[in-house]
Amino acid sequence: MSASDAEREIFARVRGASSKAAPEFIHRELAELVQPIAAPAEGSSLETFVERIQRNGATLALAQNRQEAIAEVARFVTERHGQRRIVAGHDPRLAALPWRDGGLLPRFGEANGEDRVGVSYATAAIAETGSLALWLNRENPALNNLLVEDHIVIVDGADVLDRLEDLWASKSLRDGSRRPRGLMMISGPSSTADIAMKLVLGAHGPRALHVIVMDKDQR
Amino acid sequence: MQQRSTDFLSEASRAIQDSEHAHFREALGTFMPTLRDTAVEEFGGDKRFQALRLQFKAVRQHALHHLGHYLAEFAEEARSNGSQVHFARTGAELNQRVLEICAAAKAQRVIKGKSMVTEETALNAALEEAGIAVRETDLGEYIVQTAGETPSHIVGPALHKTEAEIGQQFLDQHRLGTRELNTAPEMVAEARAVLREQFLAADVGIIGANALVAETGYSMLVTNEGNGDLCANIPDTLIVCTTVDRVLPRTTDAMAMLRLLVRSTTGQPITCYTSFYGGPRRSGDTDGPRQVHFILLDNHRSEILASDYVEMLECVRCGACLNHCPVYMSAGGHAYGWVYPGPMGSILTPLLTSLEASSPLPDACTACGRCEAVCPAAIPIPDLLRDLRAEKHQQRITPRRWRWGIALHAWLVQRPRLYRLFTGLGTGFMHRIAKDGVLTRLPLAAGWLSARDLPAPAKETFLNELRRTES
Amino acid sequence: MAPSAKQSVNSKSTVALFVTCLVDLFRPSVAKAAIELLEASDLVVDVPLQQTCCGQPQYNNGDYESARRIAQQTISLLEPYDVVAVPSGSCAGMLIAHYPKLLTGEWSDRATALAAKVFELTQLLASLSNIRGPTVSMGPIAYHDSCAGLRELGIREEPRELLKQAGVEVRELDQRDVCCGFGGTFCAKMPDISAKMSDDKLESVRRTGAATLIGGDLGCLLALAGRARREGSHLQFFHVAEVLAAKAVGAGIGENEG
Numbered sequence: 019m020s021a022s023d024a025e026r027e028i029f030a031r032v033r034g035a036s037s038k039a040a041p042e043f044i045h046r047e048l049a050e051l052v053q054p055i056a057a058p059a060e061g062s063s064l065e066t067f068v069e070r071i072q073r074n075g076a077t078l079a080l081a082q083n084r085q086e087a088i089a090e091v092a093r094f095v096t097e098r099h100g101q102r103r104i105v106a107g108h109d110p111r112l113a114a115l116p117w118r119d120g121g122l123l124p125r126f127g128e129a130n131g132e133d134r135v136g137v138s139y140a141t142a143a144i145a146e147t148g149s150l151a152l153w154l155n156r157e158n159p160a161l162n163n164l165l166v167e168d169h170i171v172i173v174d175g176a177d178v179l180d181r182l183e184d185l186w187a188s189k190s191l192r193d194g195s196r197r198p199r200g201l202m203m204i205s206g207p208s209s210t211a212d213i214a215m216k217l218v219l220g221a222h223g224p225r226a227l228h229v230i231v232m233d234k235d236q237r
Numbered sequence: 238m239q240q241r242s243t244d245f246l247s248e249a250s251r252a253i254q255d256s257e258h259a260h261f262r263e264a265l266g267t268f269m270p271t272l273r274d275t276a277v278e279e280f281g282g283d284k285r286f287q288a289l290r291l292q293f294k295a296v297r298q299h300a301l302h303h304l305g306h307y308l309a310e311f312a313e314e315a316r317s318n319g320s321q322v323h324f325a326r327t328g329a330e331l332n333q334r335v336l337e338i339c340a341a342a343k344a345q346r347v348i349k350g351k352s353m354v355t356e357e358t359a360l361n362a363a364l365e366e367a368g369i370a371v372r373e374t375d376l377g378e379y380i381v382q383t384a385g386e387t388p389s390h391i392v393g394p395a396l397h398k399t400e401a402e403i404g405q406q407f408l409d410q411h412r413l414g415t416r417e418l419n420t421a422p423e424m425v426a427e428a429r430a431v432l433r434e435q436f437l438a439a440d441v442g443i444i445g446a447n448a449l450v451a452e453t454g455y456s457m458l459v460t461n462e463g464n465g466d467l468c469a470n471i472p473d474t475l476i477v478c479t480t481v482d483r484v485l486p487r488t489t490d491a492m493a494m495l496r497l498l499v500r501s502t503t504g505q506p507i508t509c510y511t512s513f514y515g516g517p518r519r520s521g522d523t524d525g526p527r528q529v530h531f532i533l534l535d536n537h538r539s540e541i542l543a544s545d546y547v548e549m550l551e552c553v554r555c556g557a558c559l560n561h562c563p564v565y566m567s568a569g570g571h572a573y574g575w576v577y578p579g580p581m582g583s584i585l586t587p588l589l590t591s592l593e594a595s596s597p598l599p600d601a602c603t604a605c606g607r608c609e610a611v612c613p614a615a616i617p618i619p620d621l622l623r624d625l626r627a628e629k630h631q632q633r634i635t636p637r638r639w640r641w642g643i644a645l646h647a648w649l650v651q652r653p654r655l656y657r658l659f660t661g662l663g664t665g666f667m668h669r670i671a672k673d674g675v676l677t678r679l680p681l682a683a684g685w686l687s688a689r690d691l692p693a694p695a696k697e698t699f700l701n702e703l704r705r706t707e708s
Numbered sequence: 709m710a711p712s713a714k715q716s717v718n719s720k721s722t723v724a725l726f727v728t729c730l731v732d733l734f735r736p737s738v739a740k741a742a743i744e745l746l747e748a749s750d751l752v753v754d755v756p757l758q759q760t761c762c763g764q765p766q767y768n769n770g771d772y773e774s775a776r777r778i779a780q781q782t783i784s785l786l787e788p789y790d791v792v793a794v795p796s797g798s799c800a801g802m803l804i805a806h807y808p809k810l811l812t813g814e815w816s817d818r819a820t821a822l823a824a825k826v827f828e829l830t831q832l833l834a835s836l837s838n839i840r841g842p843t844v845s846m847g848p849i850a851y852h853d854s855c856a857g858l859r860e861l862g863i864r865e866e867p868r869e870l871l872k873q874a875g876v877e878v879r880e881l882d883q884r885d886v887c888c889g890f891g892g893t894f895c896a897k898m899p900d901i902s903a904k905m906s907d908d909k910l911e912s913v914r915r916t917g918a919a920t921l922i923g924g925d926l927g928c929l930l931a932l933a934g935r936a937r938r939e940g941s942h943l944q945f946f947h948v949a950e951v952l953a954a955k956a957v958g959a960g961i962g963e964n965e966g
Contacts, residue, residue, distance in 0.1 A: 029309070675962050
């Protein structure tokens with residue numbers, strides 16, 4: 019039997035077991051449901067984000083400007099890897115960084131398994147959970163988040179959102195043909211507890227997640 | 238997967254006698270509830286978490302009540318994202334679709350993220366039979382797959398194995414020469430290196446989905462290891478295998494689900510990776526799959542949707558009911574004899590296979606209610622298990638001596654005078670034959686007496702004494 | 709979930725004692741203790757002689773039809789009273805939480821009306837302002853919460869407060885919200901698993917250093933005492949009502965009256 023037979027039959031069964039309400043009715047009913055509550059937070063979004071992502075196992079540094087950010091990348095990469103090569107996506111914000119000032123050697127594209135450090139620029143951060151959000155596209159190849167030993171993510175302080183839902187409000191996703199192929203929310207280094215419940219970092223993805231918050235207003 | 242649920246009692250007894258592993262399960266049963274409770278505390282306490290779960294439950298009930306609408310919306314949006322959406326009525330049909338996709342892609346190597354659905358359909362066996370190499374990449378799944386075993390826990394598949402056992406297994410199966418392999422970090426590093434090569438060489442990646450989002454056609458994947466994301470982003474072909482009941486209306490609903498799911502699973506506020514996948518690489522993208530397929534399995538879900546067990550479709554597969562179930566902790570996950578163990582498995586297994594083939598499972602519950610209290614979907618698990626026992630009773634799957642015993646007792650308790658007479662004679666007799674305050678032998682009490690003495694009944698029942706002294 | 713909108717109890721209330729079948733058959737002293745405690749609080753206690761069993765064995769084994777008939781019989785018997793006291797969390801839970809959903813139509817309404825008048829014994833005693841129990845002299849005890857009492861009725865502090873008032877030191881079990889393995893007919897259907905759960909609970913009791921385990925449900929206590937006796941343990945077991953009425957002397961549950 020062909021796949022479309024399965025589709026027709028499953029839809030017939032599911033429709034037989036669920037409502038036949040008009041879409042307008044369904045939308046209205048959904049809109050009337052109470053918005054879920056989020057995890058409570060004290061302090062500003064930025065403070066909460068800084069505290070929580072570190073609690074999730076990431077390290078974090080603050081930078082006032084691009085020079086400081088690059089200096090921080092250089093410090094991290096040389097200290098941990100004794101070399102200066104990194105891979106970065108085609109994000110104009112990454113291209114605009116003064117890599118040479120830090121003595122860094124960036125390669126723009128996606129990680130290939132040889133790259134030790136990936137540098138990404140997050141679309142947003144979420145205070146509630148201490149997470150970074152990266153849309154997957156040319157600017158942010160997924161492999162740079164995953165196929166490296168260490169992952170450095172830069173995020174603008176102004177892009178820190180309060181709660182998880184805010185992430186979806188900021189992006190128009192109505193038009194299917196223009197939706198990104200995906201989104202990754204990253205909240206810490208890759209980890210596992212599958213062996214005897216012992217927490218080990220660097221299961222398959224990065225062993226370390228280093229966050230650099232660019233915030234001009236920081237004191 | 239060959240179902241062995243009818244051996245539940247003997248397998249459980251075997252697990253209990255294996256004291257080394259039983260001790261390990263006890264640690265799990267202490268540790269996991271503590272992690273969960275701490276996470277709930279940080280969320281603002283139990284009341285707040287309860288409120289959240291009821292709010293999310295309303296969304297889930299809405300989504301299931303209108304599932305026809307949301308499933309169609311998901312399929313439409315996923316297709317508009319450039320994904321191919323397939324439907325499968327049975328596990329065999331899902332496996333067939335996967336094989337067709339692999340054949341079209343001329344695939345020889347498949348890597349998989351954790352997927353309970355493909356455990357349910359026994360996909361790995363089907364792939365291997367077709368000559369396609371398949372590798373589980375979730376560390377726990379990898380350990381279990383290469384040991385030729387099955388998962389014992391839906392979240393921690395290899396938690397039934399000790400660190401030393403896994404170390405020895407790796408020494409035996411990875412031909413990497415003489416080396417030390419004593420600690421979990423050393424073992425993880427070795428598995429990482431071995432699996433990294435397999436990730437890079439794979440033709441097809443297969444992952445599951447924690448939820449599907451109707452409004453965007455995205456699927457949500459929640460992991461800590463990042464293995465599922467490597468499966469989803471390295472090979473040219475990505476297949477997402479999940480079931481028709483997983484659809485949520487909006488991405489914001491998936492966010493609400495995350496708050497409940499992750500705290501209930503590992504006690505984290507969120508996992509290291511929470512990803513949404515919606516289609517093949519866009520023009521200009523430098524990575525990502527060139528083809529994305531969703532295979533949506535029914536396998537009895539539409540029947541459950543129409544049944545009194547519909548709430549079971551709200552299960553988010555967090556594993557909290559396993560972690561809080563003293564029966565699961567005693568019996569171990571393998572005793573349940575199929576894919577889903579513990580309280581949720583004792584409901585799902587009969588619904589997805591048959592009540593006959595799962596007959597002991599609905600009884601594997603003391604109705605202690607601890608699972609229901611922590612279930613992030615607020616599923617009345619003990620009630621559903623009791624309802625399954627009612628079906629067992631009606632369909633006469635319950636052994637005759639139990640049904641007759643229960644019926645005889647019911648007949649007696651509805652005749653108070655006869656009841657007093659009978660219990661008076663019975664307790665008097667048992668009181669006389671008791672030794673040192675207990676009975677160790679008694680007809681019809683073999684179940685009780687096999688593991689414990691029976692404290693002796695009173696010389697005279699309270700009601701008989703009262704009647705005698707009052708008159 | 710805790711039951712809402714409970715009937716108020718005052719000294720003029722007539723209380724029906726629903727003895728429970730296990731107390732009737734195995735431990736009449738629990739019923740006698742309950743009567744003493746209630747009367748000491750100036751309540752008028754009546755024990756309806758026609759009572760038998762609440763129907764949990766039928767209900768939990770899925771014989772809903774028999775369970776409904778037994779529920780109807782129990783409701784008819786108890787609904788004339790102002791208040792019903794039950795010295796068991798699981799039987800009280802059956803009347804309060806399960807009868808209303810087991811029955812339909814008018815019977816469900818009657819079950820709900822009855823549920824508002826049913827109290828587990830320690831809950832009722834703790835709610836009375838004029839409780840006058842004796843002072844009890846005994847060594848430290850460990851307290852076992854029954855699952856139904858804890859989770860269906862929300863009983864947690866009440867027995868502890870009463871024991872404290874009586875001068876008894878209560879030691880807490882680690883994992884005090886975990887089942888003891890009784891589970892009604894569960895313990896006979898799955899004896900090995902049940903015994904493992906009981907062993908874990910008994911081990912937890914031992915860790916407190918207390919020589920006595922007290923609980924509010926005779927089912928749990930019978931199962932634990934039976935297992936302890938089988939394993940040669942010398943732990944003592946009493947029902948909380950026996951302790952509060954200063955009757956926890958002599959033979960504990962499963963001990964020789966000698």
